[in-house]
Amino acid sequence: MDFKTVLKNKKNGDRIFAILLMLPALTIITIFIFIPIAKSVFLSFTDYKLANIASGVGHLWNNFSNYKAIFTEGDLWPAIRVTFTFMSMVVMLQLFLGLILSVVLNGSIKGKRFLRSIIMLPWVIPTVITALLWMWLFQPQYGVVNYLLLEANIISQPIAMLARPALALPSVAIAALWKQIPLMTLMLLAGLQTIPSEMYEAATIDGCNGIQLFFHITIPFLRNVIRTTVLMSIIENFKQFPLFWTMTGGGPMNSTTTLAILSYRNAFVNMNFGKGAAVATVWLCLLLVVAFVYNKVFTVNEME
Amino acid sequence: MKKTSILSYFFLGMILLFLLFPIYWMFVTSFKTNMQLYKIPPSWLPLSPTLGNYIELIKGKVFLTYYSNNFIVAFSASVMTTVVALLAGYSFSRFKVKGSNLILFGLLSTQMFPVIGRVIALYTVFKSMRLLNTRIGLAFALTAATLPFCTWLIKGFFDDIPKSIEEAANIDGCGRLMTLLRIIMPLTKSGLLAIGLYTFLLAWDDFLHCVTLITSDNLRTLSAGISMRYLGELSYDWALINTISVIGTVPMLLLFVFFQKYMVQGLTAGAVKA
C-alpha cells in the first residue's frame, strides 16, 4: 500500500525509476572498475609477491617499501620522462597533421567523400596488428622502410629503428600516429562542418587571406572539438601499452620503458604485484594532475 | 590560390601514402611465400601470389578458436554496453536526481585510469567471483571499460529529444519504461548503433584484459592469441604474421565499410557538442 502511494507521486516515481535505470551501469562499473582501482591502491602498500600467495601469507602492510623501492631504484623517473615525451610527441604531431588533413578534406577536393572514408582505415586495425605491421615495415634487413631510405640515399647502412636508443621511441610514435590520425581528422572534420560557410564568405570579402581565416575563424570554432579530442588523445597515449610491449618490450636500454611497461614488468614478469601496483598508483596520480592542469589551462583561456 | 591547392594535393598525397601503404603492404606480403618476402629489393606486387599462408592458418584450428572467441566476447560486450548505456544514459538525461551530474563525471573519469593499473586487482576480483577464464567475465570487463564513454555519448542523443514527446506519451497512458522503449529508443537508433559499434571495435582490439584474465588457450581472443602463439618460438614467420593481420583486420574493415555513417555520426556528435 505504502509503496504504491510513493510510486504514484510522480516525483518519487521518477527518482526511483532513474535510480533503477542507472543501477546496472553503476553495478558493473563499481565491480569492475572502482573496486579494482581501490584494491590496487591498497595493494601498492603491501608486500604482495608470488611467494606470498604460494605460502598463503597473502598481502601484508610493508611500510611503503614498494614506494621506497621504485623511487630509489632509478627506473621510475626515466619511465615518467619517456611516457611524457611519447605522449606530447604523438599528441602534438597528431593535432598538427590532423588539422591540416581535415582542412584539406573540407576544401574543394575531388572525391573527398571517398577519401574521407578511406583515410579511416588505419583506425579500425587492431593495435597489436598495428604493432606487428610496423615491426615488419621497420625490419632492418628486409623491411621496406629501410629499403626506401637506402634507395633515397638518406642512410648508407640499414638501421634497426626499434633497436637504436634514439630512434626506438619515435618509431613507436609513428605507429601510434598512424593508427590515431584518422580519428582525430574525423573529429576535426565534423567540427569544421559546423562552421557556417557565410562566415568564410564574409571574412573573405573583408579581405582576409587563407591563414587569417584559419586563425580567426577555423581555430576559434574548433576550440571545443580540439579540447575534447586532445584530452582523449592525451589519455590514450598516456596509457599506451600494446604498441610498446609488442614492438620493443621497453628496450633498447630502457629507452621505451614507459610507466605502463614498468608496471607490467614488475607485476607480471617479476610477479611482484605490490610493486607493480605502486607504479600504477604513481601513474594514476600523474594522469589526474595532467587532466586537471589541462582543464584549468583551457578554462583560464576561455575566460580571457 | 593555385599554389595552396598544389600544396594541399601534395600533402594529401603524402599522408595518404603514409596511411594506406602499410595496409597495402600487409595484403601483398600475405600472398608471398616466406622466401619471397625476404627478397630485397622487394617486389611491389605479389608476382606469383600464393594462398598457402591462408590455408596453413586455417588448418591450424586454434586460430579459428581465437577468432570465434573474439566474436563472442566483442559481440556480448557491445550488446551489454548498448543495453546498459541506453538505460543509464536516459536516466542521466531525463531525471535530474541530486548528484547525478557528479555520478556521471565520476564515471567518465574512470575512463582515464590505465587498464594495467587496475588489471592486477581485477585479477583478484575475478578470481573471487570465479570469473577468471570465462568469456563472459572478459565481456563484462570490456563492457565496464567502455560503458562510461558510451553512456555519455548516448546521453547527448537523449538531450536532443524534446521532452514534449514523453509528456504526450504519458498522457496516452504509457508507463515510463514503455515510453522509453517504444517512443524514445527508436529516435536514438543511430546513437545506439554507434555505441554498439564503438564497443565492438574496442573489444575486438582488447589485448591487456584478455592477457591477464584468460589463461586458457582455447578461450583466448585474437590479439592475445596472436602475440602468444604466432610470433614464432624459434623464428619469425612474417608471412604467417601478415596473413593473420589481414584476417584479423577484415571483419573490422567490413564493419566500417557498412556502418561508417553511424559510427561517424555517433562519435562526432559527442565531440562536436562537448
Next chain:
Amino acid sequence: MRNTLVGKLVTMLVILTLILALAGCGAGQQDQSQNGTNGKTEKGEDTQDHGEEAKETILKFATYAPLEKGLEPFWTKIKKDYEAQNKHTTIEWVLYPYGELKQQVLVMSAGGNRPDIAYGGRSWLDGFISSGFLAPMNDLFGQDFVNDFYPSVIKDMSDNDGQLYAIPQFISPYVLYYNKELFKAAGLDPDQPPRTYEQALAYAEKLSTLKDKDGNKVYGLGQTTASVPVSGASVLSVMLSFGGGLWDESGHVKVNTPENVEALQFLRKIFEKGYNPEAAKLKDLRNLFAIGRLGMYFDQAWGIGGVFAMNADMKSKVACVGPLATSKTEGLSTLEATILMVFKDTDKEKEAADLIEFIVSDANMEHYVDTVAPMFPARKSQENLDKFVNNPIIKDAVKDANKVKELKKHPEMANVFLDLTSSAQAVTVGNENAEAVLKKLEDSFKTLLK
C-alpha cells in the same frame, strides 16, 4: 508498426545476451572443471578404487611442446608409449604457449591448482625454485641415474644449497653455427671452422665481403643483443668465454673486470665492423641465417630448427662447433637446457619421476634427435650414442656440450639478463665506454643480487 519492430529487436537482443551469458558461463564452468577440479575427481576415484591393486593416476603435464607443429608428433608418441607401458597412468597435457607457460603455471599453482610435472627452458628454473612449488629431487631418483649426468649440469639444475630441482632432457651451450656454402664462397674451408674468437673474427671479415644474389650485404658473425632475457644469457656466455662472469671466486658480485671489458669490446668490434646485425633477437639471426645473409652465429643447438622451418634446404648446408676458446678459457658458456620439473605435495612425485626417466631414456633421446632437431644429451652414457656422434650437423660439438658454467640461482635472474643485454646495447648502438657501463652494471647488480 515500427515501434513493435524495435520492441522485438530489443527483446531479441536481450534474449541473445542471456543465451550468450549462459553459454559463456557454461563454457567457463566447463573450463574450470577441466582445469580446476581434476584433483578432486582423482581423489574420488582413488577412494573408489581403494582395495584394488592398481590405482588410476592422472599425471598433469604442463608443457608448450605439443602446441608446436614440429614437436607434436614426438610428444604424442611419448604419451602413447608411456600409457601403453603403464596401463593405469594417463598423461594429461596442460598446454600453454612457450612464452606464457612459466607465468601461467606459477599463477595457476599460486591459485592452488598445480600440475604434477612441467617441461620448460633452463631460464625458468630460478623463478620456479624461488616460488617454492617444486619437489626436491635428490631422493626422488636413484643415485646412479643422477650421477650419469655431467656434474656441471647437475650443479646448474640445483639450488644454491645443492638440492636438485630439475632433470635436463637436452642441454646446449651456445654453439657457433656456420653456413658451409658461404664459407666456400668466401674461400674458407668448411671443414676447418673457427675454434677461437680470434679466428672467428678473421672468418667474419672474409664472410662479410660477400653479397647475396640480389646484391645485399652478408653479415659475418651474429651474436644476439636484443632486449629479451635470452640475449642476456648469450652475452653472459661471451663473458664466461673471456674468463669473466658475474661473481668472483668468493661469490661476491664482481662485474667490472678486465675479462668482461674484453668481452664487451668484442661485441663492439663485431658491431662496428658490420659483422653483427644490431640488437638482433635470436629469431632475427635465424631468419637471416636461413636466407643466406649470415655466415656464422651463436645459438642454442635446437635454435637451428627455426632456420630449417624457414628454409629446409639449409639442412645440408650447416654445421656447428662448440664454445670458442680465448686466451683465458677453452670456451665456456651458460647452460641452456630443456628441463623437467616435478611439483611437490601432489602425491604423484614418484610417478612423475618415472615418466621423466622414460623421457630421457636412450631410445627416446635418439628418436628425438632423429626426428625433431639437433640436441646434445646431458648424460655421459649417451654421448657416444650413434645418433649423436653421427649427426652431420652437431657431431663436431657433442663432446663440447659440457663446456658450461653453472649459475647461482636467484629470483631476479631474468632482470639480470635484461640488464646484461642492455649493457651490450650500451657499448654497441649506445657507443658508451665499456668500463663505465660495467661499473654501472656492478652497482645495479649489487642491489639486485643481494
